[in-house]
Amino acid sequence: MKYIEMSTDERRALLSELKAKYNEFKARDMTLNMARGKPSGAQLDISMGMMDVLASDSDLTCEDGTDCRNYGVLDGLPEAKKLLGDMMEVPADNIIIYGNSSLNVMYDTISRCMTHGVMGHTPWGKLPAVKFLCPVPGYDRHFAITEHFGIEMINVPMLPTGPDMDIVEKLVSSDPAIKGIWCVPKYSNPQGYSYSDETVRRFARLNPAAEDFRIFWDNAYCGHHLYPDDPDVVLEILDECRRAGNADMVYKFSSTSKISFPGSGISAIAASLNNLKEIRHQLGIQTIGHDKVNQLRHVRFFGDIEGMRLHMIKHADILRPKFEKVLEILERELGGLGIGEWTNPKGGYFISFDGMEGTAKDIVALCKKAGVIMTDAGATYPYHKDPRDCNIRIAPSYPPIDDLALATELFTLCVKIVSLKKLINE
Amino acid sequence: MKYIEMSTDERRALLSELKAKYNEFKARDMTLNMARGKPSGAQLDISMGMMDVLASDSDLTCEDGTDCRNYGVLDGLPEAKKLLGDMMEVPADNIIIYGNSSLNVMYDTISRCMTHGVMGHTPWGKLPAVKFLCPVPGYDRHFAITEHFGIEMINVPMLPTGPDMDIVEKLVSSDPAIKGIWCVPKYSNPQGYSYSDETVRRFARLNPAAEDFRIFWDNAYCGHHLYPDDPDVVLEILDECRRAGNADMVYKFSSTSKISFPGSGISAIAASLNNLKEIRHQLGIQTIGHDKVNQLRHVRFFGDIEGMRLHMIKHADILRPKFEKVLEILERELGGLGIGEWTNPKGGYFISFDGMEGTAKDIVALCKKAGVIMTDAGATYPYHKDPRDCNIRIAPSYPPIDDLALATELFTLCVKIVSLKKLINE
Numbered sequence: 001m002k003y004i005e006m007s008t009d010e011r012r013a014l015l016s017e018l019k020a021k022y023n024e025f026k027a028r029d030m031t032l033n034m035a036r037g038k039p040s041g042a043q044l045d046i047s048m049g050m051m052d053v054l055a056s057d058s059d060l061t062c063e064d065g066t067d068c069r070n071y072g073v074l075d076g077l078p079e080a081k082k083l084l085g086d087m088m089e090v091p092a093d094n095i096i097i098y099g100n101s102s103l104n105v106m107y108d109t110i111s112r113c114m115t116h117g118v119m120g121h122t123p124w125g126k127l128p129a130v131k132f133l134c135p136v137p138g139y140d141r142h143f144a145i146t147e148h149f150g151i152e153m154i155n156v157p158m159l160p161t162g163p164d165m166d167i168v169e170k171l172v173s174s175d176p177a178i179k180g181i182w183c184v185p186k187y188s189n190p191q192g193y194s195y196s197d198e199t200v201r202r203f204a205r206l207n208p209a210a211e212d213f214r215i216f217w218d219n220a221y222c223g224h225h226l227y228p229d230d231p232d233v234v235l236e237i238l239d240e241c242r243r244a245g246n247a248d249m250v251y252k253f254s255s256t257s258k259i260s261f262p263g264s265g266i267s268a269i270a271a272s273l274n275n276l277k278e279i280r281h282q283l284g285i286q287t288i289g290h291d292k293v294n295q296l297r298h299v300r301f302f303g304d305i306e307g308m309r310l311h312m313i314k315h316a317d318i319l320r321p322k323f324e325k326v327l328e329i330l331e332r333e334l335g336g337l338g339i340g341e342w343t344n345p346k347g348g349y350f351i352s353f354d355g356m357e358g359t360a361k362d363i364v365a366l367c368k369k370a371g372v373i374m375t376d377a378g379a380t381y382p383y384h385k386d387p388r389d390c391n392i393r394i395a396p397s398y399p400p401i402d403d404l405a406l407a408t409e410l411f412t413l414c415v416k417i418v419s420l421k422k423l424i425n426e
Numbered sequence: 427m428k429y430i431e432m433s434t435d436e437r438r439a440l441l442s443e444l445k446a447k448y449n450e451f452k453a454r455d456m457t458l459n460m461a462r463g464k465p466s467g468a469q470l471d472i473s474m475g476m477m478d479v480l481a482s483d484s485d486l487t488c489e490d491g492t493d494c495r496n497y498g499v500l501d502g503l504p505e506a507k508k509l510l511g512d513m514m515e516v517p518a519d520n521i522i523i524y525g526n527s528s529l530n531v532m533y534d535t536i537s538r539c540m541t542h543g544v545m546g547h548t549p550w551g552k553l554p555a556v557k558f559l560c561p562v563p564g565y566d567r568h569f570a571i572t573e574h575f576g577i578e579m580i581n582v583p584m585l586p587t588g589p590d591m592d593i594v595e596k597l598v599s600s601d602p603a604i605k606g607i608w609c610v611p612k613y614s615n616p617q618g619y620s621y622s623d624e625t626v627r628r629f630a631r632l633n634p635a636a637e638d639f640r641i642f643w644d645n646a647y648c649g650h651h652l653y654p655d656d657p658d659v660v661l662e663i664l665d666e667c668r669r670a671g672n673a674d675m676v677y678k679f680s681s682t683s684k685i686s687f688p689g690s691g692i693s694a695i696a697a698s699l700n701n702l703k704e705i706r707h708q709l710g711i712q713t714i715g716h717d718k719v720n721q722l723r724h725v726r727f728f729g730d731i732e733g734m735r736l737h738m739i740k741h742a743d744i745l746r747p748k749f750e751k752v753l754e755i756l757e758r759e760l761g762g763l764g765i766g767e768w769t770n771p772k773g774g775y776f777i778s779f780d781g782m783e784g785t786a787k788d789i790v791a792l793c794k795k796a797g798v799i800m801t802d803a804g805a806t807y808p809y810h811k812d813p814r815d816c817n818i819r820i821a822p823s824y825p826p827i828d829d830l831a832l833a834t835e836l837f838t839l840c841v842k843i844v845s846l847k848k849l850i851n852e
């Protein structure tokens with residue numbers, strides 16, 4: 001029965017029953033975390049072989065004869081470019097390999113745009129206003145970067161097909177202060193949506209008022225399928241932009257963070273040759289080069305994209321039951337109650353939950369009191385402001401499955417309690 | 427006999443003899459490189475044990491229980507802070523561990539000052555003019571960073587005791603646009619000078635017109651003694667600044683680039699707690715954390731600072747004969763001729779050579795024609811402009827010692843030829 005259809009007395013009776021259940025949970029004194037998209041220990045274990053591929057008797061010379069132990073090679077080993085190029089579905093020539101964090105690459109990219117501008121245009125930091133479009137809900141760390149640099153963020157609704165392109169097209173073509181948009185095109189954070197072909201084509205055909213407008217295409221979950229036999233497929237954006245005569249309009253980012261070890265992987269930017277030329281110039285001032293030994297370690301461990309694909313199946317086998325468990329409990333506990341909706345991702349690291357308007361903060365707070373840490377309500381919106389206070393990001397990857405089930409049960413209980421209170425007060 | 431005391435006929439006769447010798451060299455079709463401060467293969471070999479300290483059966487948990495394979499730990503493992511703190515002679519609390527490149531840390535530091543300013547002061551990028559003092563000759567990559575950000579560079583002469591502090595004090599205290607100074611305090615690049623106690627104390631007691639003035643103290647060669655039994659000792663600048671009531675005035679940088687593997691080491695910034703608080707805030711936007719597995723690898727390999735000290739003795743044993751060979755040839759070939767002077771470093775990676783005014787470019791060009799690559803003349807000065815065109819940086823580390831001897835002989839020959847030509851033309 002939908003809560004909205006209950007009488008006030010029925011609601012009160014149910015609430016009192018649920019509160020008793022909540023107190024039982026609380027008494028168990030749990031500490032569970034569903035806040036961050038961290039791989040579990042089991043996922044990390046499958047990459048331990050990486051620790052053995054380079055040993056003291058290994059030849060650390062790469063394909064072109066470079067001694068990977070010494071200085072040099074600004075933009076990455078050829079074989080690392082090939083591997084990450086294949087992973088990102090672009091030619092190796094369109095790749096620069098970076099250090100351990102694609103977030104860092106995105107930060108540095110925005111920072112460079114602020115101080116030096118894009119291809120001869122005024123540095124963003126010298127302009128009276130710079131704006132970014134932010135599909136919402138979205139990734140908190142993206143929004144933190146643009147906020148840090150004082151860039152004004154404009155919310156754009158996410159649809160199951162990607163950002164609402166009617167709005168994106170209208171804004172981008174009319175306001176020259178709009179310099180960029182944050183995108184997680186495949187298994188989006190937090191919904192797990194993948195952009196439709198039409199969405200990607202409309203992105204590639206944007207007609208921005210600002211010549212230095214760039215799409216920030218964070219391909220964080222390109223190979224992170226939960227169902228490797230039935231993967232989401234997203235059109236390759238560099239190629240689409242090139243066909244549309246907008247070759248320079250996109251920066252694409254990715255890393256092996258959730259493939260090998262988060263924090264000890266390798267990352268990359270993919271872009272047009274014009275963009276890479278500009279980036280390489282700045283990079284040559286910033287560093288002599290990134291960690292080539294670690295690049296070589298990744299290449300030797302995975303071998304090639306097929307090796308990486310097989311490795312991702314192992315990740316999927318660990319993650320899939322967790323996602324299914326959470327979704328099963330959400331459906332069992334909340335299905336048909338009319339107090340929440342959630343996404344059903346086929347990959348990535350998150351499930352997006354929308355409760356009734358005005359409940360998200362209270363739900364997260366109630367979870368916390370019983371020892372279950374969720375991503376802060378509001379975190380999925382620029383400035384931490386969810387205008388409807390309804391979105392909560394669920395991260396099923398890190399806890400063991402039994403803990404996860406417990407945490408999800410508690411979460412659903414908190415959703416019910418907060419929703420009932422809301423309905424009773426009204 | 428000094429060339430200046432020779433008759434024109436004597437000079438001509440000698441020149442013709444030296445040219446013949448030069449042509450013999452040229453006919454050997456050599457390719458030798460004395461341009462960059464790169465460790466040699468033999469030096470890299472002594473760190474190969476680092477490839478074995480972490481294996482697939484290793485426990486990658488650090489002292490405080492953190493799984494180094496996963497996300498987290500923004501500012502470095504406690505044990506890595508301890509190791510690099512000991513190396514940089516500061517408490518672990520004053521350390522943030524970064525990625526593979528201290529140059530990158532310096533770039534990021536300047537970039538942050540440009541976009542966000544220093545402790546609430548106006549971002550440098552919003553000021554009409556920002557100036558840096560540059561002790562000359564100095565490190566080309568420092569100057570490249572400040573040039574990249576449009577910072578005006580002012581030359582300050584280097585003395586054997588460090589930068590000319592009379593000039594530094596006068597400029598820093600009188601011009602609020604002067605926001606920083608580049609320093610390589612120990613075994614300076616390119617001279618190999620180490621700052622005297624008086625110089626360090628005068629630095630710590632500076633009274634800058636700009637409250638957001640910072641000393642950029644690049645302690646690149648802190649443990650790089652050629653004579654470990656007779657090391658240069660430089661006063662610790664953070665401590666001196668603190669005693670002088672200027673605790674926040676300095677950023678200190680270092681890395682293990684020339685200790686373990688260049689490009690695959692770990693780096694750090696050391697600063698006051700106030701500075702670190704500001705830096706940590708920005709760093710938390712830029713990244714989730716640096717490569718902890720590599721931090722752990724370094725800690726497990728070196729053990730502690732004593733282990734690192736013993737390791738540096740191995741480097742010294744490889745480097746010392748090379749420096750001595752170059753210095754021996756310089757003395758044998760150029761001693762007493764009055765056409766050049768050079769430094770006699772006890773550590774670091776370079777020897778600084780000063781030829782007659784107006785000869786450096788020609789010497790480097792002549793070397794190049796015979797297959798010996800030197801650092802570009804002018805590179806040791808801001809904007810690549812050596813006002814006297816006399817300084818050349820010699821990097822003895824990379825070539826095998828026989829090649830090095832050959833290259834140095836050719837270099838001295840080129841010095842003689844260019845100097846004679848200069849004297850004859852005059």
